Amino acid sequence: MIGTLNALVDQVEAAGGEESDLADFARSHGTTEYHLRRMFSALAGMPLSEYIRRRRMTLAGAELAAGAANLIDVAVRHGYGSVEAFGRAFRAVHGIAPAEARRDGGPLRTQAMLRFRLSVEGRSPMDVTITTAPELVLVGHAVEVPLIHEGVNPHIQQHIAGIPAEEHARLKALSAAEPGGILAVTGDTPPDAPEGTMLTYLHGVSIPADADVPTDLDVMRVDAGAWAVFTASGPFPETLQNLWASTATEWFPSNPWRLRPGPSIVRYLEFTGTSASCELWLAVEPT
Incomplete structure (x- = not known):
């Protein structure tokens, strides 16, 4: 996977910052x-789309700082049909207008070409189980929340706090399929969604595929298939977020599995509010 990502970066460069x-x-x-x-x-x-945008604007900024005479030519060369659209994208990256970059030479923000490397230090051993599950039927209370990469998501906290204690007990009683217990389910988001993207969060449980679903609960169905189940314990939410990152930096590059479309599921085995023991379920398929 590391070699594939570097080949992708090389292709972006060969295409002048364009996505093929x-x-x-x-x-x-x-x-x-x-x-x-x-x-x-x-x-x-960052998402691939954002990296491509930054690289495109880096190349465009270099052209303008070097004295490119015609703004429309630069805009078209970098995939924009108008000077106005190009100007908005340019300002979003560099903080100045294209004309200022051409006149003053900057300041410009450079996105360096990425190069991925695999760390094999093995500092964080991971307990991983591959399991195959039938179709999952996840039921509970869902809400749309913005994606937040680091720290506690206050929107999810607020959603959970608004569920009465008796409703938590009712959900626990409905749990009758693996993964068992109360689950934190993040719906399948676009694979390179930037922070702030709205996603579906479901606080609920797993029930048998043939079970009747209460009409007052939201439902999320997930195709049958393989799951990689990662286990970790430690401070919350840092341990869970670091575990998610480690799957990408250590586990997937070293194992013959890849992600398939599906939600991420967190099953809390123990939770005190400041620390947690949990399982992270990721939908996978053989490479």
Whole structure:
């Protein structure tokens, strides 16, 4: 996977900051566009689309600082049909207008070309189980919340706090399939979604596929397939967020599995509010 990501970066450079047929690129490297985008985002700390935009504007800024005479030519060369659209994108990255960059030479914000490397230090051993599950039927109370990469998501906290204690007890009683117990389910988001993207969060349980679903509960159905189950314990939420990052930096590059479309599921084995012992369930398929 590390070699594939570096090949993708090379292709972006060869195309002058343009995104080519990523699905075809993924197939030619024995993976999927979904997994490739998820791994890029996790390892680079930004979506592929954002990296491409920054690289495109870096190249455009260099042209303007070098005295490019015609703004429309620069805009078209970098995929924009108008000077206005190009100007908005340019200002979003550099904080100044293209004309200022051409006149003053900057200041410009440079996005360096990425290069991925695999760390094999093995500092964080992970307990992982591969399990195959039938179709999952997840029921509970869902809400749309913005994606937040670090720290506690206050929108999720507020949602959980608004569920009465008796409703928590009712959900626990409904739990009758693996993964058992109360679950924190993050719906399948776009694979390279930036922070702030709205996603579905479901606080609920797993029930048998043939069970009757209470009409007052939200439902999320997940196709049958393999799951990688990662276990970790420690301070909350840092341990869970670090575990998620470690799957991308350590486990997936070293194992013959890749992500398939599906939600991420957190099962709390023990939770005190400041620390947690939990399982992270990720939908996977063989490479």
